[in-house]
Amino acid sequence: MTARLIDGHALAATVRSDLATRAGALKARGITPALAVILVGDDAASAVYVRNKIAACEKTGIRSLHFSFAGDVDPAVVFAKIDELNRDAEVHGILVQLPLPKQFETDAVLETIAVEKDVDGFHAQNIGALAQGKPRFIPCTPYGVMKMLASINASLEGAEAVIVGRSNIVGKPMALLLLAQGCTVTICHSQTRDLAFHTRRADILIAAVGRPKMITGGMIKPGAVVIDVGINRLPDGKLCGDVDFASASEVCAAITPVPGGVGPMTIAMLLANTLEAAERLALHPSF
Numbered sequence: 001m002t003a004r005l006i007d008g009h010a011l012a013a014t015v016r017s018d019l020a021t022r023a024g025a026l027k028a029r030g031i032t033p034a035l036a037v038i039l040v041g042d043d044a045a046s047a048v049y050v051r052n053k054i055a056a057c058e059k060t061g062i063r064s065l066h067f068s069f070a071g072d073v074d075p076a077v078v079f080a081k082i083d084e085l086n087r088d089a090e091v092h093g094i095l096v097q098l099p100l101p102k103q104f105e106t107d108a109v110l111e112t113i114a115v116e117k118d119v120d121g122f123h124a125q126n127i128g129a130l131a132q133g134k135p136r137f138i139p140c141t142p143y144g145v146m147k148m149l150a151s152i153n154a155s156l157e158g159a160e161a162v163i164v165g166r167s168n169i170v171g172k173p174m175a176l177l178l179l180a181q182g183c184t185v186t187i188c189h190s191q192t193r194d195l196a197f198h199t200r201r202a203d204i205l206i207a208a209v210g211r212p213k214m215i216t217g218g219m220i221k222p223g224a225v226v227i228d229v230g231i232n233r234l235p236d237g238k239l240c241g242d243v244d245f246a247s248a249s250e251v252c253a254a255i256t257p258v259p260g261g262v263g264p265m266t267i268a269m270l271l272a273n274t275l276e277a278a279e280r281l282a283l284h285p286s287f
C-alpha cells in the first residue's frame with residue numbers, strides 16, 4: 001500500500017484564505033485583528049516558529065506585535081507585559097512561545113493571559129472548557145490535526161484512536177477532541193508497557209512523543225491514518241517526525257509528512273483562534 005499524503009502546507013493555505021476574508025470583514029467595521037507574541041530567550045527553533053507566525057499574520061491581514069526578552073529576564077517583567085496586553089483593547093490574541101527558560105513557572109505564565117485572549121488555548125480554564133465539551137479556544141496543534149482528519153473524511157465515530165504522548169499542549173487536548181468525535185481513545189506514554197500492542201490496534205494513530213522515527217511500519221495497522229506531530233532535527237540538520245515515514249507509508253492509508261504536515265496547520269489554527277477572538281470581542285466587548 002502506498003499511503004495518501006495529507007499536505008499541511010496546502011490545507012493551511014486554504015484555511016488562511018478563508019481567514020483573510022474574515023479579517024477583511026472585521027477591518028471594514030474598523031477592527032484590525034491583532035496577535036501579540038512573546039518570546040523569551042534564544043532557542044533557535046522557537047525563534048523560527050515565532051517568525052513564521054508573524055509572517056502568517058501578515059499574509060492573512062492580522063496585525064502582529066512581537067516582544068522579545070533575554071533568557072535571564074526577571075519573570076516579573078514578562079508578567080507586567082502580559083498584564084499590559086490583557087488591558088489593551090486593540091490586542092485580541094496573546095501567546096507566550098514555549099518552552100520558557102528555567103526560572104519561569106510555565107503554568108503561572110499561561111494563567112496570567114486573559115482567558116478571552118488565550119489563542120493558544122493553554123489556560124486551565126480553556127482546557128477545562130474543552131474537557132467539558134464546551135471549547136472556547138482549541139490548542140492549535142490538536143485543532144490542526146482535527147482539520148487534517150476532516151480533510152480526508154476520516155471516519156472517527158467508533159474508531160480506535162491511539163495517541164503516543166501525554167503533553168498538556170498536544171496529547172491531552174488531542175484525546176479530548178477525538179473523544180468528543182466518538183473515538184475510543186488510548187494515550188500511550190513513556191511508562192506504557194507494550195507500545196506496539198497499542199499502536200497496532202489504532203485506526204487513527206497520533207505520534208507526539210518527540211523521538212525521531214520511533215514508530216515504524218511494523219507498529220501500524222494496515223489502512224490506519226497516521227498523524228505525525230513530532231518535529232525532530234537529525235545530526236545532519238534534516239527534520240524528521242516521530243514516525244519512520246518510509247516504512248509507515250507502505251502500511252497506512254494516509255499519513256502526514258514532516259516537515260510540511262502538522263506544523264503549518266498549527267500556525268494556521270493560531271490565526272483562526274486569533275480571528276475568533278477578535279470577532280467575539282467585536283460582538284461582545286465585555287466578553
Ligand SMILES: Nc1nc2c(c(=O)[nH]1)N[C@@H](CN(C=O)c1ccc(C(=O)N[C@@H](CCC(=O)O)C(=O)O)cc1)CN2
Pocket residue numbers: 045048049052095096097098099120140141169231239258259260261262263264265266267
Ligand atoms: N505557545 C506555543 N508554544 C509552542 C507551540 C504552540 O502551539 N504554542 N507548539 C510548538 C511549536 N510550534 C508552535 O509554536 C510550531 C512548531 C513547528 C511548526 C512548523 O511549521 N514546522 C515546520 C518546520 C519548521 C522548521 O523548519 O523548523 C513543519 O513542520 O513543516 C510550527 C509551529 C512548541 N511551542
